[in-house]
Amino acid sequence: MPEIRKVVNLKTVDAKETKQLIETLDGIELKGTKDELFGPLRRGEGVSDEEWVDERRWRIRGVKALHFLRNRASMRYAVENWDKLEAGETPDDISHMQYLQSLVDIDVNTPQQFFKRLRRTLNRAIRIEDKDEGGQRILRKPRVEDTHEAFEIFDRAVKDLNTSLPQDQRIKLEHRIPVQSTSRHTIEFGRAWWYEPDVPVPNKVLIPSHKIGEELQSLGDFRQKAYDRQVWLHENEQTEVNKRFEARLKQLSDAGSSLDEGEKKEVHAGCRQEVLEERGVLDWITRGDDDGIVARAEKFVKRRRYNGMWALEAAKDEWINEKKEDMSKSDPLMRPILVNQLSDYEEAVKKAQQMYSGKEPGELAQEALENMPKGTIVFSPKALGQDEAVRFAASPKVRAVIVGGPKDKAGPHFHRIFDQRSKLSAYYPDLEGFPVETGDYVVVDTYTKKPQVVMDPTEETRRQAHRWRRAAKVTEGKKVREAKYEAETKKTRDRDSVTIQLAGNVSDADEVPYLLGHGAKGVGLCRGEEILSKLKEITSYDSLEKHIYTEYSSMLDEIHSESLDEKRGYAVVLRAFDLGGDKVPGCVKPFFSDKDPMQYRGARVLLDNPKFFKAQAKAVLRLAYHYEETEFMIPMVEDAGQLPEFKNLWGEAKSELTEEKTQFKQDMDFGVMIETRNLAEQTPYIAAQNIKPLSVGSNDLTRDLLNLPWGKVYELRDGVEEYYDHEPPVLRYLKFIQDQGREGFEQPDSKEDKHYPIEVCGDMAGTNTGAILLIGMGYRKLSMVADRIPLVKRVIRDTPIKVMERIAGEVLQQPLLNNREVRQYVTEKMRDYADVDIESPKYTK
Template sequence: MTHGTRRLLSGIAASPGWALGPAFVYRPVKDGSRRECPPESGLSRVSTQVERFKDAVETQTRELASLKDRAEAVAGADEAGVFEAHCLMLKDPELEKRVVERIRDGLTAEDAVRAAVEHFAAGLEALKDPYLAQRAADVRDVGNRLLLTLEGRHASDLTKAPEGSIIVARDLAPSETIQLEPGRTAAIATSRGGPTAHTAIFARAMGLPAVVGIGPELDEIRDGDLVLVHGDTGEVIIHPTPADIDKAKDVSRREGLRPSAPPGEARTRDGLRVEVSANIGHPHEADLALREGADGVGLFRSEFLYLEGTRAPDENEQLAVYSHVLKTFQDRPVIVRTLDIGGDKPVSYLPLQKEDNPFMGWRGIRVCLEHRDLFETQLRALLRASVHGKLRVMLPMVTDLSELLEAKESLRRAKETLRARGQPFDESLSLGIMVETPAAVLLAHHLAREAAFFSLGTNDLAQYTLAVDRTNERVSPLYRAEHPAVLRLVAATVEAARAEGRWVGICGELAGDLDMVPILVGLGLDELSVAPSLIAPVKNRVATLNAGECQELAVQALKCSSPEEVRHLVRLAAPKPPS
């Protein structure tokens, strides 16, 4: 381990917690030098090189499928979709066509892949669109993995990092981040990226402290340097002093970062109960969430059922999945979000056209109401499953009262069908909505008269309110869910819900932000729904709080003029844990 002068670097706090360890500077494996074509002639040479290319595609398809399974278990189906997209790139007929053409021109499979990949990536970059530029990076990542397979080399050397290392990198591809082992890796620090990038999302899901977007200053770190990463403050310290380490320990103690959830319910010091539930994207995550101490499921994303096959899942297939999760949680509430697909999550059997801005396009409840058969099949499956537990159904992307009323009419028809069949279901099934657009907040008083409950989807709510594409690295620092404008929308939603006696939770990533937990409690949220790995920290954070003090803090936060002011306010007022 090297020794040197203390140096403080600042970046974006991406995943909570702190870690101290030796730096492992990650240098991605790149493809090797160009190869000469073997001395074969004509059709024989072409056939050999094309076969090598196709074998590499099949190998990478299997590897990406494995990574997708791991990502679903760790972070849910939504985030695992990045690997599905990479698989689609591999199978793109245009890629194969161009590779084969270049092989026929005399290139090896390796050089043909290089040429084809660069052709497509450069074309995307030429459009001068930040979103498409990120897709160009995805194309190159897929191409690099293909080349390494063709050359018989491994795609990553992260496994060489010594136990307890801090991974230091310019950036990490999703396929690299998801392979990290939390018991072996201590933390992550990257030059690039934002809090909503896959590196950050996967780090949070795995419980790895992470700071991203540090910039070129991170290049100062050398292998073996002692590094302190503080994922709560966004600080990375090279050669920290004993005082730095003591400060990090103290901050983490105040943040309530303990190894396991307290038994039973999460209550503030003055007795207010706050439900802490789990966001899951696959049924096999239900057991994990329960072990972590979840009070229920605040968001069960149902999209995986539709994204994994070449046809829509039938009623009985869906019934089996929903019933499994409800039986796992028994009398604890489970909120299932109905199908939320669109231009960003296409399925082969629906005519979902590519859109320039899929987050503002044909998605969520809009798709469901246009495909009533698909929607009502899901509703019937959910109704039938409701006899196995405490089910609530939630509609995504509702922006207008008419959408909610149309969905309720579909639910009525689904009930009529089941009654005619003689199949039992919960007649009092709760139908609520995600509040994730400013329009829904402004209409919340009207929506609350028809919806049984609200759940705030603050990821999209922040994106739409702040006019920031959270997938665009160039503007990702502007994406701040703790922005006072967003907090005021949360407060308005709670007020509208309370006026009609409605329950209101939050299932966006803001719920797992330990700085923001006191404000969310003070605003009156009934439930905080987070990734399973964050249930214990959030429950412990709630246990350090006084509800009355949180209400006063929330009032002050709503008067703030910037997200930085909100953060500063919370940290000044951070209650000490009970002695």
């Protein structure tokens, strides 16, 4: 142990003294810490004694890590002899491993983990001189996007080390995965956050050394409470079963359910099973051996300074990995039993974390998200639910979300939630097994030809990403500058230009500035389901009406303040809540208690829950009194026979507002979305009734016309989503709807009419080929996500209307086989007839 002196020069402290020095900083002044790489080390204002000691410890580790990296022989010895050092066969081996672990502050199990953590040590040691918002000089930690010479030294040292190591021992500097991304083309820097839906999320923050005792005491108290509960259940099992049984019967009775004796026996058996499962969980928690959840978690608190929740999760992961290794060596006949044991243990830890924290997974996730740094990249091995997706998309802390699992669970609606908020979302099917940890540095690249995610990027990769991001910002800046331009077709000698209204799709007020900044003329579709995601439950329909009105009025106020003068007053089309499918916010789950969301959705849900529909209708009617651009439409109407039922409910909503003496727009009516074959064929009847707006939902219409499973409106070719909405049968129906609709609406003027009655709202409208075909068929209003508006507008401004009409006419007459051939035909004819390459970067980025 080094002698405690007034001054200690780090450059002369040897490896064996480093660990002791880190632990004995009181009264010591450090010399040699102001390496030209790390920046000055000085105590700032508001820094506590504990924080100051911690900063000095990281500087010691950083300086010694740099010395270690400058000695290839030391690095090579550590890698080649890692197993021997970890086994601690001699006192020197033990001392050497303690020194290595001291550089990274926590126990690591492999050379790969050690070097990964060593890079983090350098990051923690660096302080950069900068200025705050007030212009005052400050010292700050490196940001995610910062490059630094210390990291270049790290990269060079590891690359040099790898040249002297066999292939199987080399240290991998970065990991890359190809992803399927959204339509946004950009570069994002961030820190990874590994998130599993429905699993309690620990706040992964290391606790200070002096807090270890408190954390261990907390875990000890938790185990004691679990033991007391276990003893009580053992002695009072039947009492607990009967208590749960009576509570369940009362719950069912309050819901109007009447059970016969056989059904009561099933409920009683279910309550007994719940109690037995709780006893099993308590047994896992209280055991004192290596299988005990708390006993194993305590080791992570002591060794790695994890907080209690994090330690419980780490204990689970370690135990499961050990058992999986045992399983690979076990008798095949025993494997099904071990698989069940793994599942039971995982579920036990999940319940233990909930018991320890006293909170539901959603609450823990929200708390953890609030503590995340800005620039968080969420990695989820499974698809996110509606509420979770909205939570992450709306958070200013999150820049991107990468999900895994089945592709159909991460479909268009999921990506749309992020697109509308100018956030990135991407998909990688095998994310479950990918080596990502919370806190890893990440670069998400959807700007270059091959979208990818880079974990722990080298400095070379980071510098290249900076260049790409600057290019992406230039591209984005051009889009914003073009927002003021009209979407007018190219004028020719024999034909004037035609104005096309390009509206946008939004979900709430946060998306409005981005939408209008890209030149949207009003809102063609406002989805309201995300508004519901902000509610835990519906306490009353009056409070629901108030919530809806507040959210919508906030959005319309934002539209008024952000709109350019020439684009003010265009329709804002609010959609009745389209529940079902993948849109089932938590507060409406009771509507689906005995229903399949994939079959039960849209208009049918609204008609079965009239008070719910009227709450939204009343809010919209009130809103329309103050905002004249407000329009309203019903989604997923199965056929025109449902419209009289909605008219009755609409009238009841007006009557209730009249009785309440509340101001509302008395002459307002509602429109419909054409998303089914039946309703499409009834277009002449709908137009004759002057029902408007009339919005064609191309995604669901495509699915219904082609008899596709719910959500499958595209196919995957070479990693690219190609939607089926270009199939000839779909195109013929779209042409029929347009022709019949225009006849019923007296030829509206798309240049002057701010409440244009017919639109197409769906992914097709935001594609270059789709927009060409729709405009060529006669549609004059298209609604799409914000990112696509400038690109579609460029195509429109560079193409004469007669070219679009010619291409659409030829496509409808050609015996084309599938949607891909239609796309190819449109692309080729645009080159031939208009000299426009719609696949070039000008129209795609």
